Structure formats: structure tokens, C-alpha cells
Amino acid sequence: MTDKTPTARLHPDTILTNLGRDTPLAGKRETFVNPPLVRGSTVLHQDVDDMRDRIRYAVAGDDTKPITYGIHGSSTQRDFLSVLTELECGEKSWALPSGLSACTTAILACAGQGDHILVPDSSYGPTRDFCEQWLPRMGIRCTFYNPCMGAELGELILPNTRVLYMESPGSLTFEMQDVPLLAQLAKRHGVKTIIDNSWATPLFFQPLKHGVDISVHAATKYIGGHSDLLLGTITAQGEAVGLVRDTYRHLGLYASPDDCWLALRGLRTMRPRLDRHRSNADALIAWLSEQPEVARVLYPALPNDPGHALWKRDFTGASSLFGVRFKPEISLEAFHALSNDTRLFGRGYSWGGFESLMIPSYPKRKIDPTESGHLLRISAGLEDPGDLIADLQAGFARLRAKQG
Numbered sequence: 468m469t470d471k472t473p474t475a476r477l478h479p480d481t482i483l484t485n486l487g488r489d490t491p492l493a494g495k496r497e498t499f500v501n502p503p504l505v506r507g508s509t510v511l512h513q514d515v516d517d518m519r520d521r522i523r524y525a526v527a528g529d530d531t532k533p534i535t536y537g538i539h540g541s542s543t544q545r546d547f548l549s550v551l552t553e554l555e556c557g558e559k560s561w562a563l564p565s566g567l568s569a570c571t572t573a574i575l576a577c578a579g580q581g582d583h584i585l586v587p588d589s590s591y592g593p594t595r596d597f598c599e600q601w602l603p604r605m606g607i608r609c610t611f612y613n614p615c616m617g618a619e620l621g622e623l624i625l626p627n628t629r630v631l632y633m634e635s636p637g638s639l640t641f642e643m644q645d646v647p648l649l650a651q652l653a654k655r656h657g658v659k660t661i662i663d664n665s666w667a668t669p670l671f672f673q674p675l676k677h678g679v680d681i682s683v684h685a686a687t688k689y690i691g692g693h694s695d696l697l698l699g700t701i702t703a704q705g706e707a708v709g710l711v712r713d714t715y716r717h718l719g720l721y722a723s724p725d726d727c728w729l730a731l732r733g734l735r736t737m738r739p740r741l742d743r744h745r746s747n748a749d750a751l752i753a754w755l756s757e758q759p760e761v762a763r764v765l766y767p768a769l770p771n772d773p774g775h776a777l778w779k780r781d782f783t784g785a786s787s788l789f790g791v792r793f794k795p796e797i798s799l800e801a802f803h804a805l806s807n808d809t810r811l812f813g814r815g816y817s818w819g820g821f822e823s824l825m826i827p828s829y830p831k832r833k834i835d836p837t838e839s840g841h842l843l844r845i846s847a848g849l850e851d852p853g854d855l856i857a858d859l860q861a862g863f864a865r866l867r868a869k870q871g
């Protein structure tokens with residue numbers, strides 16, 4: 468499905484089920500519901516002229532033409548990306564081997580030797596490490612900014628600033644950013660905007676509609692949804708399309724059709740999964756908020772969260788990843804006793820899968836780290852909420868026994 472016109476007025480839920488298939492929107496009836504998984508490196512061509520024509524289209528990133536070499540992606544990558552582009556309201560999307568590679572490639576596409584970029588202090592740890600530890604090799608300088616900044620961020624924009632990077636809510640600390648305002652501000656200064664939109668999924672926030680140039684996803688999380696793949700995506704509009712297209716090509720990037728096929732399958736059920744993720748998150752948060760050891764739950768959908776007004780204004784829903792800040796008097800030993808020996812909550816990195824996870828988290832925030840007290844991150848899965856709460860109850864009993 469590459470012709471966008473017939474789908475223009477479809478609801479996102481219908482896009483999730485109908486796009487990236489040969490039927491029914493493409494008018495084909497006698498075929499399987501799901502498109503085949505197509506693997507391959509070498510494509511055989513009709514004749515020499517055909518080969519030469521096709522390579523021109525490939526370099527131009529024209530997805531409407533047949534492919535000429537495996538690295539340009541088979542119909543499988545195209546099927547997956549066509550759904551994503553439509554959901555994100557973008558012009559073009561790319562699949563990458565991990566969420567992190569999508570974040571770093573988007574930055575590399577927009578900045579070069581001698582440039583300066585702005586990155587929120589709340590950004591995903593490995594993205595932050597890339598900016599601090601690897602970009603200097605390219606002569607790219609990075610300033611971390613307080614994610615709660617609004618128009619005053621303009622004062623940090625230098626003549627050589629090329630990128631304003633965002634992540635909303637932030638990793639581990641969940642600060643919401645005023646994305647429309649920052650996108651406008653950047654545009655006025657000729658600065659490209661990139662956002663890591665993984666938490667919201669394309670269903671709850673469409674950054675490109677708010678003027679952002681590039682939206683990035685760790686499709687590893689809710690899009691895949693089953694903890695069985697690693698995948699990243701980039702969706703762009705306007706000038707950014709050419710920048711990402713060229714960088715992706717020159718770096719030789721590629722994502723396996725198997726992972727794209729699984730991610731497309733994940734998309735089909737993303738809405739009902741997210742509905743259940745949310746109701747489980749709400750149930751856990753309601754219980755956690757009543758525990759005397761808990762100082763605060765970090766989740767922008769909560770009315771008392773500092774980011775709630777921005778979330779309510781810009782987002783149409785919330786996923787199920789949240790933070791739990793404990794009161795400063797809770798000891799490390801007691802805090803660890805809660806997470807050790809849980810029956811249902813796994814101790815594992817990543818999030819957005821069907822299974823619930825719980826990890827102690829250690830934000831790298833350096834600007835205004837206003838709150839103290841241990842921080843737990845919970846990814847609410849799809850289990851029965853009563854069973855999950857019973858697991859939390861047992862964990863809090865262990866915490867209390869250690870805390871004394």
C-alpha cells in the first residue's frame with residue numbers, strides 16, 4: 468500500500484488493521500489476510516536498462532518502484548513502514564536495527580562537523596551516552612537542557628545549533644515537554660526537531676502534526692509488544708526526509724524483514740493491548756498511591772503530575788510505563804527487598820511487552836535533580852490486575868520487614 472489517498476480519512480484503529488496488506492484496500496480479494504514474509508539480498512532484473520532505472524529510484528528512496536537490491540528493503544519492510552507513516556502522519560519512514568540506532572541516526576542525519584545540538588537532561592540513557600561520548604569524535608557539541616524549559620530554551624540556541632532533540636515524557640523521570648512550543652521555537656531559528664515518541668506510541672501522540680521534523684520509535688517496545696524483537700523506526704516530513712534518506716543509505720542501515728513482519732503483526736493488536744496496559748497501569752497506580760512509603764507516582768496521566776496539563780492538551784492517551792518515587796527514609800535494602808522475589812513482575816530492562824516488569828532506576832539527570840528517594844520503574848503488562856496487586860502487596864510486606 469503506497470497510494471495514500473484512499474486511506475486519508477481512516478481512523479487510526481482501521482489503519483492498524485487494514486494497511487500494510489494487499490487486501491482489501493488494494494482491491495485484491497483472493498489472497499491471505501497477511502502479506503508474505505519476503506527475505507533476500509539479490510534481485511534478478513529483466514534486462515540491463517531495467518537495472519539502471521531501478522537503481523536511480525532506489526537512491527531517490529522511491530518506495531513505489533520495485534526494489535533492486537535487498538538493502539532497500541523487501542515488501543515486508545515496506546508493508547510495516549506504510550502503516551507507521553500513516554499513523555505518524557509523516558511523509559516517509561525507515562526501519563533500523565534497534566530503537567537506539569533510530570535515535571542516533573536521526574541525530575547524525577541533521578548535524579555534522581562543528582555543529583551544536585540540544586538534548587533534554589531526561590533523555591534515554593544510551594542516547595545521552597552517544598551525545599556525550601561519541602558525538603565529540605565528529606566535532607558535534609551537545610548541551611543538555613532542563614526538559615521543563617519552554618520559550619527560555621531560545622537562549623540556549625547558538626548560531627551553529629542544528630538539532631533540538633526531545634523526549635516526552637522523559638526516560639525514568641517522566642517530565643512532559645511543551646512540544647508544539649519547542650517545535651515552533653526551533654523552526655524560527657532554522658533548527659531541526661527530533662522527538663523520541665516511544666512512550667506515547669503513534670496512537671497517543673503525533674509529533675509531526677505539531678511541527679516536529681522527525682519522530683523516532685523504539686518499536687522494540689509497544690509496537691512489537693511481545694519482547695521478541697529489537698527494532699527502531701524514523702518517520703520524517705519536509706526537508707528532514709532527504710537528510711534521513713541520505714544518512715540511512717550511506718551508513719548502510721537495514722532492519723531484518725523478520726523483525727518488521729513481527730512488528731507489523733504487533734501493530735494489528737496494539738490498540739486493545741494499550742487499552743489493557745492502561746487499565747492495568749491505572750489499577751497499580753491507584754494501589755501504589757495509597758502506600759505510606761510512596762512519595763509520588765510519576766505518570767503524566769495522573770491529575771496531580773506536574774506534566775498533566777501538557778499531557779492532557781497534546782496526548783490522546785497514556786501507555787503503561789511509570790515511575791514510583793519512594794520516601795527518602797526508605798533504605799536501599801528495603802527497596803531492593805520489594806523488587807527481589809516478585810512472582811509476576813520480572814526484573815528486566817526494556818518495556819512495552821505483554822509481561823509486567825519492575826526495575827530500580829537511576830536517572831542520569833544532572834540539572835535540578837529536585838527529588839531524592841529511591842525510584843522504581845514499572846511496566847504494567849497484560850496480566851490480571853488483581854494478581855499483580857497481590858504481587859505488589861507481598862513485595863511491600865518484604866520492604867516493611869526490612870525497613871523495620
Ligand SMILES: *Cc1c(COP(=O)(O)O)cnc(C)c1O
Nearest residue numbers: 565566567591665685687697698
Ligand atoms: C528502549 C528505548 C530506546 C531504545 O530501544 P532499543 O530497541 O532497546 O535500542 C530508545 N528510546 C527509549 C525512550 C527507550 O525506552
